[in-house]
Each structure stands twice: as C-alpha cells, then as structure tokens.
Amino acid sequence: MRLSTCITTRNAPDRLNTCLEAIWNSQTKPYSVIVSDDSSDSEMEQKNRKIVEKYPSTTYILGPQRGVNANRNCAVNAVPDTDLIAFVDDDIWIDPDFITNALNRYSQMSLQDRERTFITGISYTASGHEKKGAAKLSFRGYYRPSDGDPECVRIHSAVFPRSFFNEEQWEENVFFGQGDAILCLRALKRGYRILYCPELRALNTRPEGGTLAVGGVGKLTDYDIHQIAARLYIGIKRYRDLFPNRFKLVIFLLIYFSHMTIYLLRKEAIKAWPLIIERSQIKKLFIMGSQDEALR
Structure with a gap:
C-alpha cells in the first residue's frame, strides 16, 4: 500500500x-x-x-x-x-x-x-x-x-x-x-x-489557532469568528441537505442565533454578527438551495 x-x-x-x-x-x-x-x-x-x-x-x-x-x-x-x-x-x-x-x-x-x-x-x-x-x-x-x-x-x-x-x-x-x-x-x-x-x-x-489567533472583534479572535461562522454553515448543510430534517433545521437555527447572541454580548463582540454572516456563506447556501428546488 x-x-x-x-x-x-x-x-x-x-x-x-x-x-x-x-x-x-x-x-x-x-x-x-x-x-x-x-x-x-x-x-x-x-x-x-x-x-x-x-x-x-x-x-x-x-x-x-x-x-x-x-x-x-x-x-x-x-x-x-x-x-x-x-x-x-x-x-x-x-x-x-x-x-x-x-x-x-x-x-x-x-x-x-x-x-x-x-x-x-x-x-x-x-x-x-x-x-x-x-x-x-x-x-x-x-x-x-x-x-x-x-x-x-x-x-x-x-x-x-x-x-x-x-x-x-x-x-x-x-x-x-x-x-x-x-x-x-x-x-x-x-x-x-x-x-x-x-x-x-x-x-x-x-494549538491555539495559529496566525488567525489575533485581531477579531471585542474579545473574539479572527480564529474564533471563523469557527462560529463555519458552525452555522455546517449546521444548515447538515439538516437541510445531507440529512434533511426541516424540524431539526429550524430548531438548530433558533438555538444557534439565540445562544450566539448571548455569547457575543458576553465577549463584547455583538458587532461581529455581520462578519459571521458574511463568512458563513449562508446567502450563497440559500441561493443554491433555491436553485435546487427550482430544478426538482
């Protein structure tokens, strides 16, 4: 081998x-x-x-x-x-x-x-x-x-x-x-x-994020923001596309946004929301989803 x-x-x-x-x-x-x-x-x-x-x-x-x-x-x-x-x-x-x-x-x-x-x-x-x-x-x-x-x-x-x-x-x-x-x-x-x-x-x-463990917003590093954004993208892909379950998708989104808002407030980083949304690529995700629905 x-x-x-x-x-x-x-x-x-x-x-x-x-x-x-x-x-x-x-x-x-x-x-x-x-x-x-x-x-x-x-x-x-x-x-x-x-x-x-x-x-x-x-x-x-x-x-x-x-x-x-x-x-x-x-x-x-x-x-x-x-x-x-x-x-x-x-x-x-x-x-x-x-x-x-x-x-x-x-x-x-x-x-x-x-x-x-x-x-x-x-x-x-x-x-x-x-x-x-x-x-x-x-x-x-x-x-x-x-x-x-x-x-x-x-x-x-x-x-x-x-x-x-x-x-x-x-x-x-x-x-x-x-x-x-x-x-x-x-x-x-x-x-x-x-x-x-x-x-x-x-x-x-x-182990602490390497070159991305700097900058960021509030008490969050650039590494933290990438991780948070990736979790949103993956959650949507998981419950919408890979293992489709609309109920789980809705619950995931409700928990994600409510929990993350509290977390960002604690980290003095509520202004990071636009950056998280941008990096999560969810706009592209939903455009792709709409195109898939149109093809069915």
Missing part, C-alpha cells in the same frame, strides 16, 4: 521545514509528499520551494489562495496515484511510527473495507493535552466524545482512502474551521466508517 501526505502551508518556511523533517524521519517513508503553498508573496514562495527541494519524492505546487480547504483540495488532486492520504498542516509533526501504524491498520482490513474506512488517532500538544479521535458532532455542531464509532476525525491524526476524494472534496465554502466535520458527514452519508486508532499520534505545535 502507498500512503502519501499532503502539506498545506502559508508564509511559514521554518515550520514547513520541521514538518517535512518529521515526515521524512518516519520509520516508514511516505510514497510521496505534496506541498501546496498559499503564501502571500513570491519571496516566501521561493523560500518554500528551496526547502521542498531538499527532500526526496516531495513536490511543490502553488495553492489557490482561497482558504485551507481549497488548499487541501489543490494538494490531494495533485496525488492521483496513491492508496492512502494524510493531510498535514505545516505546524504538525507526525510521530515517527505514524505511517507504519496506519499501514498496519489498513493491512488488517479487506480490500473493500480499506476503500470505505477512515482511521483517526490522537492530536496532542507539547504540554500533554490530547484530543482523541473518538468524537462525534453534537446537535449544535460541537465536537463531543463518542462512546461508539467516531463520527468525526481529528484531521491532524487521520488517514483517508485516496479514492474517497474522487467522490467528495473539502468544502471550500468553509474558509477555515471544522472542514473535517462536514467532510465526515458526507462520508457517513455515503456509507463510509471511521475507526479510532489511538496508536496514530501527531503533535500540534500551535
């Missing part, structure tokens, strides 16, 4: 280098590595190109400059000839046995199961905090521990069959935050399963 990694990066040559070091120091080497670069200027791109040239079987491509999910699509679509895919942001260091353990897990499956199964492990920080992959999505769109089969992956410690991305892609209307949630909802709808594998571990070196 062939496992390739897709690295998304932006304006971070030092982090990209240490990320690549971790990958190529693995016990089992990846079949190939794609680096998709969303950097904002040509000087940064040139630095990243030179870093990539130091590593074998590693390809550099320019990203689309439309957010992390669009960048992930750019990367995975450049790797057609592999069996398995891991998505690694530039601030993630996979453990040395990550690829070995992933291949061992898939080798225990039948070919049919191998093509219909995601595996997910643990994302941890240098301080020892762990986010386990056995998670589900609550009614309101928050990650919660799961006693049964996971319904979501921890993207930093997950592996996917490459063939899945011939059927689905990362949701590009979600600029940043919870892209793994809607991807997994689509996978579950198609009959895929998610398997928790605690031996898959990856270190998140910047």
Whole structure:
C-alpha cells in the first residue's frame, strides 16, 4: 500500500521545514509528499520551494489562495496515484511510527473495507493535552466524545482512502474551521466508517489557532469568528441537505442565533454578527438551495 501526505502551508518556511523533517524521519517513508503553498508573496514562495527541494519524492505546487480547504483540495488532486492520504498542516509533526501504524491498520482490513474506512488517532500538544479521535458532532455542531464509532476525525491524526476524494472534496465554502466535520458527514452519508486508532499520534505545535489567533472583534479572535461562522454553515448543510430534517433545521437555527447572541454580548463582540454572516456563506447556501428546488 502507498500512503502519501499532503502539506498545506502559508508564509511559514521554518515550520514547513520541521514538518517535512518529521515526515521524512518516519520509520516508514511516505510514497510521496505534496506541498501546496498559499503564501502571500513570491519571496516566501521561493523560500518554500528551496526547502521542498531538499527532500526526496516531495513536490511543490502553488495553492489557490482561497482558504485551507481549497488548499487541501489543490494538494490531494495533485496525488492521483496513491492508496492512502494524510493531510498535514505545516505546524504538525507526525510521530515517527505514524505511517507504519496506519499501514498496519489498513493491512488488517479487506480490500473493500480499506476503500470505505477512515482511521483517526490522537492530536496532542507539547504540554500533554490530547484530543482523541473518538468524537462525534453534537446537535449544535460541537465536537463531543463518542462512546461508539467516531463520527468525526481529528484531521491532524487521520488517514483517508485516496479514492474517497474522487467522490467528495473539502468544502471550500468553509474558509477555515471544522472542514473535517462536514467532510465526515458526507462520508457517513455515503456509507463510509471511521475507526479510532489511538496508536496514530501527531503533535500540534500551535494549538491555539495559529496566525488567525489575533485581531477579531471585542474579545473574539479572527480564529474564533471563523469557527462560529463555519458552525452555522455546517449546521444548515447538515439538516437541510445531507440529512434533511426541516424540524431539526429550524430548531438548530433558533438555538444557534439565540445562544450566539448571548455569547457575543458576553465577549463584547455583538458587532461581529455581520462578519459571521458574511463568512458563513449562508446567502450563497440559500441561493443554491433555491436553485435546487427550482430544478426538482
């Protein structure tokens, strides 16, 4: 089996280098590595190109400059000839046995199961905090521990069959935050399963939102606002399109807007509402929904 990694990066040559070091120091080497670069200027791109040239079987491509999910699509679509895919942001260091353990897990499956199964492990920080992959999505769109089969992956410690991305892609209307949630909802709808594998571990070196953990409105960072907006978009897609239930959709929207208004007041960020609505892409969502209804 062939496992390739897709690295998304932006304006971070030092982090990209240490990320690549971790990958190529693995016990089992990846079949190939794609680096998709969303950097904002040509000087940064040139630095990243030179870093990539130091590593074998590693390809550099320019990203689309439309957010992390669009960048992930750019990367995975450049790797057609592999069996398995891991998505690694530039601030993630996979453990040395990550690829070995992933291949061992898939080798225990039948070919049919191998093509219909995601595996997910643990994302941890240098301080020892762990986010386990056995998670589900609550009614309101928050990650919660799961006693049964996971319904979501921890993207930093997950592996996917490459063939899945011939059927689905990362949701590009979600600029940043919870892209793994809607991807997994689509996978579950198609009959895929998610398997928790605690031996898959990856270190998140910047767990607090990275470059987006600044600015924002009131006491909210830019990262917070992206997360809030993504939750609204995903909730509407979930209850209107993926698992249609008008009653749940109405209840979700009532709870979302009432709870979020209180939350924004507490965070002195009520002025963030227009930005949240804009980033949630709900205008585009309802235009798309109206077009779908007209075609029926």
